[in-house]
Amino acid sequence: MDEHTLLNTPLSPAVFYILLALAGGEKHGYQIMKQESHSRVKMGTGTLYGSLKRISVERTP
Amino acid sequence: MTQHEHDTSQTRAERIYASLLRLYPLGHRRDYGPLMLQTFRDEVREVLATSGSLGIAFWLAVSADVVRSVWRERRTASERELQVSLNWIGKHFGVVAGLLLGGLAIVVIVLSNVVFPSTESDSEYTAVYLMGYAAIFLVFATIGFVASGTPSRIGAGARAGAVAALLATAIGLATFFVVDNLFLATVGQQVDKIQGFHTSPFRTMRDYVNFGLVYAVLGMLPLMGAAGVAFGAVGAATRKLLQGSAPASR
Numbered sequence: 333m334d335e336h337t338l339l340n341t342p343l344s345p346a347v348f349y350i351l352l353a354l355a356g357g358e359k360h361g362y363q364i365m366k367q368e369s370h371s372r373v374k375m376g377t378g379t380l381y382g383s384l385k386r387i388s389v390e391r392t393p
Numbered sequence: 394m395t396q397h398e399h400d401t402s403q404t405r406a407e408r409i410y411a412s413l414l415r416l417y418p419l420g421h422r423r424d425y426g427p428l429m430l431q432t433f434r435d436e437v438r439e440v441l442a443t444s445g446s447l448g449i450a451f452w453l454a455v456s457a458d459v460v461r462s463v464w465r466e467r468r469t470a471s472e473r474e475l476q477v478s479l480n481w482i483g484k485h486f487g488v489v490a491g492l493l494l495g496g497l498a499i500v501v502i503v504l505s506n507v508v509f510p511s512t513e514s515d516s517e518y519t520a521v522y523l524m525g526y527a528a529i530f531l532v533f534a535t536i537g538f539v540a541s542g543t544p545s546r547i548g549a550g551a552r553a554g555a556v557a558a559l560l561a562t563a564i565g566l567a568t569f570f571v572v573d574n575l576f577l578a579t580v581g582q583q584v585d586k587i588q589g590f591h592t593s594p595f596r597t598m599r600d601y602v603n604f605g606l607v608y609a610v611l612g613m614l615p616l617m618g619a620a621g622v623a624f625g626a627v628g629a630a631t632r633k634l635l636q637g638s639a640p641a642s643r
Contacts, residue, residue, distance in 0.1 A: 361432030362439070376458025377432045378417075381425040382465055 346375055346383040399441055406437045406447055410455070416463045418470040486540040487553030487625075491560025494532065498565035506569075506583075507576050514584045530624045533558055537628030545633035547626050554625015555618050562617040566610055573602045 343351070353359060353367040365375055375383075410433045414426050433455075440447055482489050505511065515522070536557045537550030573580050580586065581598045595601040 360435075361428060362435035365432065365436065366439075374454070376454060376462070377429050377436070378458045378462025378466075380432065381429050382421075382462045385421070385425065 344383065344386075346379055347387055349375070350380070350383055350387065402441060402447060403434075403437055407434055413455075413459050416459065417466050420470065421466045483540075483542075487536060487556030488560065490532075490536045490540075490553070491557035492564075494529075494557060494561035495564025498561055499568045502565065502568045502572055506572050506580055510579050510582065512582070512584065514588075516585075530620060533621050533624035534628035534631070536621075537625030538632045539628075540625070541629035541632050543636065545629050545636055547629040547633065550629020550632070551622045551626040554621040554623075554628065556621070557625075558617045558621025559614060562613055566606065566613065569609070570603075570606050573606065574599065577602065 349367075350364055353364045359367070361377070361380060365377070365380055407430065411430060414422055414429060417426070437447065440451055511518075533554040537554040540553030541547065541550035577599055580602065581590075586598070586602065589605070590598055590601045593601050593604075595604065
């Protein structure tokens with residue numbers, strides 16, 4: 333994905349909340365999920381790791 | 394709930410989730426399976442500690458998440474595989490096009506020599522043959538056009554044209570060899586073959602036909618290869634010209 337496309341592709345809610353959760357420091361999977369449960373997004377394990385994969389594959393410069 | 398019941402519920406839930414993990418594509422399972430299982434384990438432990446049991450709501454949420462994420466991962470994996478296949482075809486376009494042309498040659502040769510054998514001389518069809526060759530050269534140019542890529546590289550187009558031409562010609566000649574030898578009684582009825590055989594020094598029609606094929610291999614392969622190079626390069630150059638005249642994108 334080129335930089336222009338990357339910058340203009342909106343974050344999905346799941347990715348946004350994962351990044352928000354990780355902004356406070358390193359966390360393991362269930363800690364991220366728990367933090368999400370306080371927000372509007374209820375995330376399951378499958379969604380969490382699918383989103384983490386997309387972050388690492390598509391959004392790594 | 395006793396500690397033993399707790400442990401049993403935990404183990405059973407993990408087993409069920411481990412089975413559900415098999416629904417994910419292999420690559421995803423390999424990269425994230427152990428992490429997903431660990432996260433699920435942590436979740437189950439906390440739910441059991443706070444609620445005492447894993448209710449229907451818990452399993453409904455797990456099922457919905459699995460269905461949604463399996464669908465997404467499988468779709469992503471399929472799209473990636475399709476992209477890999479398309480990239481392979483793009484990289485080996487000359488080979489793919491040559492095999493397709495060769496397949497078409499097999500059909501045409503079998504139909505015109507065995508299924509609907511002609512009783513007229515080839516000279517009656519000169520115009521048809523000329524149009525056929527023109528069409529083949531146009532196909533070589535198209536192969537060169539497609540294979541030259543962006544930005545267009547003339548060498549890549551010429552190479553793809555040559556590969557396609559050599560492969561298709563080799564398949565066509567091999568088909569002639571098989572058809573002429575297997576259906577000699579039918580092929581031997583062709584006017585041109587009868588006339589050629591009578592004026593040749595060969596004692597059998599089979600020898601005459603096979604000697605002709607050797608000549609064809611020595612003559613046609615280099616000629617068609619050269620045509621593939623030339624028309625492939627023309628196709629690539631055409632693309633280069635079109636790319637040069639296209640307005641630059643902002």
